[in-house]
Amino acid sequence: MDHAAEAQRTDLMTITRHALNEQGRHPESRGDFTILLSHIVLGCKFVASAVNKAGLAKLIGLAGVTNVQGEEQKKLDVLSNEVFVKALVSSGRTCVLVSEENEEAIFVDAPLRGKYCVCFDPLDGSSNIDCGVSIGTIFGIYMIKEKDNATLEDVLQPGTDMIAAGYCMYGSSCTLVLSTGNGVNGFTLDPSLGEFILTHPNIKIPKKGKIYSVNEGNAQNWDAPTAKFVEKCKFPQDGTSAKSLRYIGSMVADVHRTLLYGGIFLYPADKKSPNGKLRYAVADSLFFMHPRLIIDICIPVGGDMSWYLQYSV
Numbered sequence: 001m002d003h004a005a006e007a008q009r010t011d012l013m014t015i016t017r018h019a020l021n022e023q024g025r026h027p028e029s030r031g032d033f034t035i036l037l038s039h040i041v042l043g044c045k046f047v048a049s050a051v052n053k054a055g056l057a058k059l060i061g062l063a064g065v066t067n068v069q070g071e072e073q074k075k076l077d078v079l080s081n082e083v084f085v086k087a088l089v090s091s092g093r094t095c096v097l098v099s100e101e102n103e104e105a106i107f108v109d110a111p112l113r114g115k116y117c118v119c120f121d122p123l124d125g126s127s128n129i130d131c132g133v134s135i136g137t138i139f140g141i142y143m144i145k146e147k148d149n150a151t152l153e154d155v156l157q158p159g160t161d162m163i164a165a166g167y168c169m170y171g172s173s174c175t176l177v178l179s180t181g182n183g184v185n186g187f188t189l190d191p192s193l194g195e196f197i198l199t200h201p202n203i204k205i206p207k208k209g210k211i212y213s214v215n216e217g218n219a220q221n222w223d224a225p226t227a228k229f230v231e232k233c234k235f236p237q238d239g240t241s242a243k244s245l246r247y248i249g250s251m252v253a254d255v256h257r258t259l260l261y262g263g264i265f266l267y268p269a270d271k272k273s274p275n276g277k278l279r280y281a282v283a284d285s286l287f288f289m290h291p292r293l294i295i296d297i298c299i300p301v302g303g304d305m306s307w308y309l310q311y312s313v
């Protein structure tokens with residue numbers, strides 16, 4: 001028997017234990033972030049369960065309503081958004097929530113108000129739900145700028161002011177990737193325990209990759225530099241091998257593969273989407289959910305930037 005392995009199996013580094021270890025690096029911390037994270041984890045576990053049984057529980061298909069982008073909302077979209085909003089509010093650690101599925105920001109009522117602002121897309125890639133392609137939740141966390149005075153400015157801070165960011169991918173396994181600014185770590189849900197276990201410590205994106213990931217169907221809309229870059233991936237002039245094209249069309253899955261295997265994922269600005277693929281929710285004040293801003297945070301902290309194009313926000 002491999003006793004070392006057995007010991008490893010009993011000495012589990014759960015995401016909560018990891019967060020508590022991280023908390024130890026901040027003596028002033030009172031555990032609020034760990035409590036907030038545990039509620040995000042609850043939302044991810046709920047969505048993972050719902051996604052796994054979607055086909056059986058009639059959760060697939062349209063919810064009969066459209067979101068602010070005019071997109072048909074899928075039942076799982078609606079359910080995921082509701083569970084994350086309720087989990088984040090009930091944590092008692094949030095003050096402003098921005099969801100890709102809600103037209104306006106949610107300001108938490110005073111009795112439950114905390115000091116964190118959370119931007120999230122509860123279920124990115126939802127157009128892939130019906131065919132079983134991996135989808136994901138994306139989140140980013142800011143600290144309120146002025147105690148007891150939550151405003152929209154709190155969620156329009158630069159991405160570099162984010163204190164944590166991550167995504168949870170619902171695929172062949174459920175993997176939560178988190179950065180709190182001290183490296184990027186991946187946790188896989190063990191359904192038998194109901195716990196996210198550290199399986200990918202200190203992820204670093206490989207310096208070189210053999211994969212490029214882009215929707216080639218948009219090529220006619222690309223600007224010249226993008227077209228030239230993709231052309232070099234396909235027809236390299238330096239004697240290297242051509243890169244392989246892998247495009248899942250579900251950003252969390254494309255980014256996760258890029259983070260682990262290297263290469264590049266891009267959704268470049270083009271004539272159709274002048275700012276790349278952003279989410280706009282126009283209310284009395286324009287705010288936007290930039291899933292890639294959150295992903296930006298994960299990848300730079302995850303390692304080499306050489307293959308990662310910056311999105312200008």
Ligand SMILES: O=P(O)(O)OC[C@H]1O[C@](O)(COP(=O)(O)O)[C@@H](O)[C@@H]1O
Pocket residue numbers: 071123124125126127128215249250251252267277
């Ligand atoms: O189909 P396109 O234009 O390539 O866009 C694919 C992108 O759209 C998304 O699926 C998000 O769209 P939805 O969440 O609205 O379904 C991303 O996950 C993915 O990167």
